[in-house]
Amino acid sequence: MEKKRFLICNMDERQQYLAEILQRTGDEVVEENEFDESEPFFGMLLPVTQTDEYFRRLQGHMKKGMYIFGSNFSEDAKMWAKTMQFTLVDYMKEPGVAEKNAIATAEGVIAEAITEMKQNLSGSKCLVAGYGRCGSVIAEKLLAFGCEVAILEQSREKCTLAEQNGCKWEKDVGLLQYDLIINTVPALIFGESLLCTLKKDAVILDIATKPGGVDFSYCEKNNIKAKRCPGLPAKYSPKTSAEVLAEVVRKYEKSGERQ
Numbered sequence: 001m002e003k004k005r006f007l008i009c010n011m012d013e014r015q016q017y018l019a020e021i022l023q024r025t026g027d028e029v030v031e032e033n034e035f036d037e038s039e040p041f042f043g044m045l046l047p048v049t050q051t052d053e054y055f056r057r058l059q060g061h062m063k064k065g066m067y068i069f070g071s072n073f074s075e076d077a078k079m080w081a082k083t084m085q086f087t088l089v090d091y092m093k094e095p096g097v098a099e100k101n102a103i104a105t106a107e108g109v110i111a112e113a114i115t116e117m118k119q120n121l122s123g124s125k126c127l128v129a130g131y132g133r134c135g136s137v138i139a140e141k142l143l144a145f146g147c148e149v150a151i152l153e154q155s156r157e158k159c160t161l162a163e164q165n166g167c168k169w170e171k172d173v174g175l176l177q178y179d180l181i182i183n184t185v186p187a188l189i190f191g192e193s194l195l196c197t198l199k200k201d202a203v204i205l206d207i208a209t210k211p212g213g214v215d216f217s218y219c220e221k222n223n224i225k226a227k228r229c230p231g232l233p234a235k236y237s238p239k240t241s242a243e244v245l246a247e248v249v250r251k252y253e254k255s256g257e258r259q
Contacts, residue, residue, distance in 0.1 A: 003027055004042035004253050007035060007061075009054045014234035015047060017242030022249065035061075042253070043067035048091060048245075049231040052077070062086050067252050069245070072209065087252075094248045098133055101233055104241055106137040108232025109205060110145065113180055116203045116225060122146040125177055127170060129213060130184035131158040138182055139167050150178070152189070178202060183213040190214045198224060205229050 019029040051070030066086040151162040186208040204226035219226035233241040
């Protein structure tokens with residue numbers, strides 16, 4: 001396969017591993033602070049959790065035929081890509097990537113919970129808001145730790161599935177009984193009316209994309225332990241996460257050669 005040239009942005013550990021993997025297979029990977037347009041780039045490797053920020057910063061350098069890798073591209077980015085005739089590659093929309101990312105996210109949630117809680121995770125009462133791809137895996141991991149797990153979910157079908165998998169369906173929302181609350185829904189769910197029912201020493205972890213689902217201002221004013229947790233795969237399993245992203249990049253390297 002012909003050697004390709006990439007620009008990589010935000011050298012967190014996941015991005016560092018991604019660069020190393022591509023370099024081992026013969027590709028050239030250039031960091032943003034060494035940016036030079038004298039030679040064309042095959043693609044840009046934007047960070048998963050800050051795709052929009054880096055896209056805006058670099059969009060003037062995106063040329064026809066390039067591949068721009070990232071996640072959750074905005075509508076403006078999609079329009080610009082169409083205008084300039086380059087290809088956006090959303091990692092999380094590639095087959096298998098979101099599922100692998102959910103596993104890494106769930107393991108990161110467990111690590112965060114153990115770090116932040118004042119009691120054993122095992123035996124604790126947990127509420128997971130959202131039973132989608134990440135929420136379902138998080139619930140599964142919590143059950144494996146011996147937690148009591150309830151699900152806050154609007155979809156009756158998902159609630160039925162959650163109950164079949166050993167969770168309870170939270171019908172009458174109240175937080176007093178829970179030691180750990182995990183939000184995966186990117187819409188305000190945990191506002192003052194719910195947060196005022198929270199028990200002392202309870203922990204809230206919000207992994208949803210911005211704006212998240214928790215009123216953090218209220219939490220701060222009332223000494224509630226609530227934490228935003230973006231990018232958990234990059235934090236807790238950067239090497240494995242980078243390997244997953246590298247598989248996507250290689251796929252498009254091969255498809256680019258066939259064009």
